[in-house]
Amino acid sequence: MKKLKQLLILFTLLVTLFMPVSQIKAADNEGAATNSSQTTDDSLQKVKDKGTLVVGLSADYPPYEFTAKVDGKTKYVGIDIDLAKQFAKDMGVKLVIKNMNFDSLLVALETHKVDAVISGMNPTTERQKSVDFSNIYYTGGKYIVINKKDKTKYTTKDSFSGQTVGAQNGTLEYSLIQKQMDGAKVKGLAKLNNLILALQSGKVAGVLMEEATAKAYVQNNSNLYAFNSKVKVNTNETGTAIAFPKGSASLVAAANKTIADVKKADLIDQQYVPNAAQYMQTASKQNTMLNYWTYFAKGLEYTLLITVVAVFFGFILGVLLALMRLSNGKILHSLAVAYIEFIRGTPLMVQVMFVYFGVGAIIQSLPALVAGIIAVSLNSAAYVAEVIRSGIESIAIGQTEAARSLGLSQKQTYQYVVIPQAIKNIWPALGNEFITLIKESSIVSVIGVGDLMYQTQLVQSATYKGVMPLFITMLIYFVVTFTLSKVLNYFEGKMKHA
Structure with a gap:
């Protein structure tokens, strides 16, 4: 009992030691928030001063972002990568990619490990409370990927009652399964390729994902089939946008300018999507482990x-x-x-x-x-x-x-x-x-x-x-x-x- 009491006292002392640090940091954040309303936002200038744009993403989401082997080296490719390159070019800085789990991206953004998140992210109302979003740059529906042998068994989102449906942790799809697929259980994993593996091994009956990504997986795997889930999504949440730390008005404005230019030139449909498809076709031809x-x-x-x-x-x-x-x-x-x-x-x-x-x-x-x-x-x-x-x-x-x-x-x-x-x-x-x-x-x-x-x-x-x-x-x-x-x-x- 005496030893337990000593441990409790010691633990209290350790907490007390760290409390001032957190309080100072909180006070600094509060002061920064107050000052930000009084001064001009400098988030864009900070990126330009350091000369790099650090973008966080989860490179398992073709055709948005994935990896390809080019000249024996790993290369990040996809719609989001091309957009990120254009964004960095417009600002006159170098692009730096940080690949991590999707559910860690917003944490990385809030702790300033990355300057932006470009990862097929939907600007949900919940997320908008924590981060700022650019205008939507790409829009697609929500598709369900299943095993081709089950295409007659699962035809609508209501077919999955009593079944388990997979989605990436921290995504809009995860919450959509919970809210709109009555009777279905949701299975969340950090990586999309692990969800596909779970699908093929019978651990889940289907996987809910973006339309473009679903079609990418089906195109490269003859054992898979995809169909429109027809889940209802808020108009403001259907597309994908770039996420920034809260209060990054100047960075958001710069991103919106790049997005407007990209849309005006129709680069996504005319250039980014074909580029992604080409890399995917190359990967499917060279997908031996050797x-x-x-x-x-x-x-x-x-x-x-x-x-x-x-x-x-x-x-x-x-x-x-x-x-x-x-x-x-x-x-x-x-x-x-x-x-x-x-x-x-x-x-x-x-x-x-x-x-x-x-x-x-x-x-x-x-x-x-x-x-x-x-x-x-x-x-x-x-x-x-x-x-x-x-x-x-x-x-x-x-x-x-x-x-x-x-x-x-x-x-x-x-x-x-x-x-x-x-x-x-x-x-x-x-x-x-x-x-x-x-x-x-x-x-x-x-x-x-x-x-x-x-x-x-x-x-x-x-x-x-x-x-x-x-x-x-x-x-x-x-x-x-x-x-x-x-x-x-x-x-x-x-x-x-x-």
């Missing part, structure tokens, strides 16, 4: 980089936390306990997103890769600390007493007697943590880090295949972890005979 080996290689490179760096820093911090927890100092002990329990009590995905979007809102130049490494390192440290602590406590007290009686200091005792024996005892557990970290690092794909899982999703969207890229990724993970297990077992055997 053609995308560079994607998997690049993803593996990032995965190993994240793992090695995270293991290094996680081990150092873990040793420090273990010693703090074993110390007689109440403050150090309590801090270590609070950190370890908090990290182990929260999901790694939440930690990754907090570091990138939360801390990244203060340090806006924080790259996604660095944020991912920091989050994975901090998470690993908590588990490593417990492994090391258990190893140290497993050493008989007589070992320590004998070392001290021979004149060794406490530091020397730990350095030459306790730690070497503890490492031998905990080596298998440390090895397991290393292997687990390789697999768990796939979480960083949610913030757009190009690890193995991220590259797998790119291959899925580029080839319109769901199962095969996942199977190859599974094999790669298995080969890496199996090889590492053998190496760790080798060194474990060496320790036993030392």
Whole structure:
């Protein structure tokens, strides 16, 4: 009971420490909002001054935005990409693309990780409360994609009563299923290609999406069929628009000018859509997995980089936390306990997103890769600390007493007697943590880090295949972890005979 009380007091102190930061930030935001009404908006000038337009999107939404392999390199293509290029050109700046999950885009916008979101986004009334939208630049209906063998079974939106219908998380389609498809259950996933995979494996009966995207998938997959859902959509919400941070009047005006010019020249129908169709046809002809080996290689490179760096820093911090927890100092002990329990009590995905979007809102130049490494390192440290602590406590007290009686200091005792024996005892557990970290690092794909899982999703969207890229990724993970297990077992055997 006494320890619980101490932990509660410590947690209150930690919250108190962070409260002033949030209050100052809130006050700054409030002041900024007040001042913005009194001064001229400078959002456009800021983009011009830094020389880049950072656009957030989810590149799994053909023909709006998707990836294609051009000269062995990944290239973002589609209607939205061409529009983004024109928008950046009109402002005289360089276009920078940040690819992430659709349901993370508005968070990235509000935390200023991106300047704009151009991702087939509908300007719903709910979204307009949080962000500003440009004029609508493209309009299409809502179609339902089903397996072709079910085309006689599902003919209208009312046919799905008692069935599960899929939609991307955070989209208008998700709420439309809930509101207008009576009796149907909604299944939300972050990536559209995963929804198509769920459709083909029978997990959902249909997937609701934009007309152009539905036709794109059907055109490239003979096993799929699409029809007009005829769901009722507010006129202001039927099209797609560019999203900006709240109060970005000058950026919105610049975007509206670009959109007006694009519409006047009929570039979307005459140029952007044909370009997208050409890339889609090329992808369908070259959609063998062998053609995308560079994607998997690049993803593996990032995965190993994240793992090695995270293991290094996680081990150092873990040793420090273990010693703090074993110390007689109440403050150090309590801090270590609070950190370890908090990290182990929260999901790694939440930690990754907090570091990138939360801390990244203060340090806006924080790259996604660095944020991912920091989050994975901090998470690993908590588990490593417990492994090391258990190893140290497993050493008989007589070992320590004998070392001290021979004149060794406490530091020397730990350095030459306790730690070497503890490492031998905990080596298998440390090895397991290393292997687990390789697999768990796939979480960083949610913030757009190009690890193995991220590259797998790119291959899925580029080839319109769901199962095969996942199977190859599974094999790669298995080969890496199996090889590492053998190496760790080798060194474990060496320790036993030392």
